[in-house]
Amino acid sequence: MILELTLILDSLPMKNRKKIHIYSGLLVLGVIVCIVFFIRSYQLYISRTWNYEGNFAVLNPDELTVTVYMPARESLYTIVLPGSAYVTVPGGYGMYRLEDVRELSMSEKQGDRLLSLTVTASFGLPVMATRESLSIADRVLIFLAEQYYSGRRESLSLADATIFDTETRLDGEQIERLDQYKRITYFAELFWEEGIVNEGLAVGIFNASDTPGLAASLTQSLETIGIRVIDSANWGGAPVSDTCIVRISEAVRSSVTANRLRSFLTCREEILASDDTRFAIRIIVNDVPFRQ
Numbered sequence: 678m679i680l681e682l683t684l685i686l687d688s689l690p691m692k693n694r695k696k697i698h699i700y701s702g703l704l705v706l707g708v709i710v711c712i713v714f715f716i717r718s719y720q721l722y723i724s725r726t727w728n729y730e731g732n733f734a735v736l737n738p739d740e741l742t743v744t745v746y747m748p749a750r751e752s753l754y755t756i757v758l759p760g761s762a763y764v765t766v767p768g769g770y771g772m773y774r775l776e777d778v779r780e781l782s783m784s785e786k787q788g789d790r791l792l793s794l795t796v797t798a799s800f801g802l803p804v805m806a807t808r809e810s811l812s813i814a815d816r817v818l819i820f821l822a823e824q825y826y827s828g829r830r831e832s833l834s835l836a837d838a839t840i841f842d843t844e845t846r847l848d849g850e851q852i853e854r855l856d857q858y859k860r861i862t863y864f865a866e867l868f869w870e871e872g873i874v875n876e877g878l879a880v881g882i883f884n885a886s887d888t889p890g891l892a893a894s895l896t897q898s899l900e901t902i903g904i905r906v907i908d909s910a911n912w913g914g915a916p917v918s919d920t921c922i923v924r925i926s927e928a929v930r931s932s933v934t935a936n937r938l939r940s941f942l943t944c945r946e947e948i949l950a951s952d953d954t955r956f957a958i959r960i961i962v963n964d965v966p967f968r969q
Contacts, residue, residue: 731870731937732902735819736796736807738779738789743802746822749871752829753822756802759836762853764799766791767965769888772854775799794965798894799855800835801864801901803967805941838863857897869903872933877905878957880934885912885963895962904934912961919945921966924959927951934958942966 733746741758760776768791773781775795782791793804806815840860841853880899884892896909921944925935930948935958939946943966960966 731872731933731940732868733806733819734802734804735811736789736793736804738792738807738809741776743796743800743804745802745868746819746826747868748822750829751826752831753826754867755830755832756800757832757834757836758796758800759834759841759853762836762841762855764795764855767794767798767888767894794967797898797967798965800860801897802868803898803902803941861897861900864901866903868901870933870937871903873937874903876929876932876934878929878932878934879907879955880904880958880960881908881910881956882906882960882962883910883912883914885914885917885961888964891962891965895960895966898967902937904937907956914961917961917963920962920964921945922947922961924949924961926957929957932957 730748732748735744735746736742737744741760743756743758745754745756747753758775760774762775763772764775764778765771766773766778766781770781770791773795778795779789779792782789785791789807789809793807796802797804811819840856840863842856842859843851844854845851882892882896882899884890892909892911896906900906921942923935923938923942923944924947926949929935938944938958938960942960944960
């Protein structure tokens with residue numbers, strides 16, 4: 678076959694042979710470009726944070742808003758955060774006005790990480806990305822979601838919400854401080870995810886660090902999306918060097934709850950061959966475990 682093609686080419690005029698060589702080269706180049714394009718597209722696709730399952734909370738640091746995309750309800754909520762409210766910044770930084778946390782984060786060379794973690798810890802919204810950190814694939818998904826949900830948008834201004842207590846500082850200044858109980862009551866079941874709630878898996882969260890309130894803060898965030906936390910306490914087992922460990926019973930390793938935790942927690946995972954008599958999932962935290 679190859680010999681026959683060679684003879685045919687040799688029998689053609691030189692001008693025609695040059696054209697065939699040019700077209701063949703262009704064809705090969707086109708195939709290479711297509712292969713590179715598909716490989717790159719696949720790499721971008723698997724690099725996405727959101728898989729269009731479960732809520733996706735995105736922080737806009739410039740406007741101090743969190744937009745929650747909710748595929749199950751085919752809607753989105755934009756939450757306007759109160760910049761003047763005082764919140765506790767994770768990592769032992771103490772209390773700051775929310776609007777000043779980004780500057781603190783920048784000065785600590787952490788980008789928007791401290792602001793993102795503060796919003797997650799204070800308001801119980803597991804922020805999975807900031808506008809600046811979104812991958813191209815996530816940007817495409819968000820664009821499509823915004824077009825599809827265009828008629829089902831709602832806005833919540835937390836500045837008008839009754840979730841703050843007024844306190845008077847030693848210098849006489851009155852400040853608005855977030856009250857966690859009021860915050861939980863205010864959000865109630867708003868951001869619960871049906872698949873998680875329907876499973877109702879028992880989850881235990883344990884603080885293995887010297888940072889007080891780490892387990893309680895994570896509990897608030899997980900309960901906001903409907904995870905059933907039945908115990909939140911200090912860890913009494915062996916010392917933990919990892920940021921976070923998630924121990925999952927074999928029977929629920931592929932559950933909606935387990936997959937959801939994988940999507941926004943940076944935890945080492947351990948699958949337990951035998952079922953835990955009390956917890957389907959144990960989370961042991963040694964530091965702030967959110968994926969940022």
